[in-house]
Amino acid sequence: MSKAANTRLTILQKAFELIYTKGYQTTSIDEIIATTQVTKGAFYYHFKTKDEMGIAIIEEILKPTMQEHFIQPTEASQNPIEDFYNMISYLLLEDPFLQVKYGCPVGNLTQEMTPWNNKFSEALTELVNLWKETIINSIEKGKESGLIRKDVVGEQVAFFILSGYWGIRNFGKLQNDNSVYLVYLKELRSYLDNLK
């Protein structure tokens, strides 16, 4: 990777960490360049505005991560119900980057940036739709293989699972204690079993 490309990636990664923990609006460019040891000239060479950097974080950091961790595993799945549970459980309890008190990066950005910033809304919508469609496809496969009841509606379940995940992440932020995750997961288990 060229030195310039490295500078750009460093900015994106460090900025993302700051934004995840502090929020987008309250993370200043001065703070970003201080922690990255990059000058303002360099920053504005790579990004025309702060928002352009924000979009780049979604496209170049969040999107690939989501592809790798959620989309591909789910697509390869043979047992949707088991894998939905494992996916959520992994995200809540085991993912090494995510922390209870900081919630879900995508959920946070959605809450903070919509409905005022169209660019953010579009980029985030694309991200979320990707995840949603993958879940729907997985449910359809499960219905064909007999693991899921035929009368289950994929879209409804997808929204229900993802909503619950975003919501419990918000509870986690509030309580800063992953015991809420454990309670939630028990009920998720029960809900998912009812799809069989």
Added chain:
Amino acid sequence: MSKAANTRLTILQKAFELIYTKGYQTTSIDEIIATTQVTKGAFYYHFKTKDEMGIAIIEEILKPTMQEHFIQPTEASQNPIEDFYNMISYLLLEDPFLQVKYGCPVGNLTQEMTPWNNKFSEALTELVNLWKETIINSIEKGKESGLIRKDVVGEQVAFFILSGYWGIRNFGKLQNDNSVYLVYLKELRSYLDNLK
């Protein structure tokens, strides 16, 4: 109500509206006093800091509203499952103040202010716990009256319902279209029926 008390209440109400639509951090005191037609001297006579005003909004606007609209109706309920659905459905589709694109005021504040502001966390936790406990009590009553299965765990269901609500509110913000609510409500109906 004295003129002073009226000034204070006006500030709280208008500030709350601004914060609901724009977010807390991005709503400035200058903006609040501009829309309320109140001077800075008056504002800082009533509130020592911006955060003190924020807490007052939670205590004096959000809390009474929640008491009136969610707590009392649920406590009076004879049929928990039906009333849970109606409560969520009302909030999503009928409440005259709430708007799809702005999400849930309590959820928004939680996302934005935790984990950095302890005062906010405490005030919001109190609010949410009130709601949660009311749901749990209602479930217990439902179990006694035979409307809900005995093996249902109240706390799990409470978290599941509230998480789903917060989450779908965030989806609403993202899509700015209440069709996501309709899809969500269908699955909620199905989930709740499984508690019988």
Added chain:
DNA sequence: CATAAAAAATACTGATTAGTATGAAAAAGC
């Protein structure tokens, strides 16, 4: 009405914000 206290008005401050103007260094192309 007189006085004291409460309530509000005005003008300011220092810090922080995103973004810019300009020039210097580094890298690439020939």
Added chain:
DNA sequence: GCTTTTTCATACTAATCAGTATTTTTTATG
């Protein structure tokens, strides 16, 4: 090596921010 383009560095600006200092007006109380 020379030139051009890319990449980065420094110093600045105008706007906005939460909060303060001070004074004036309004209200309550005797």
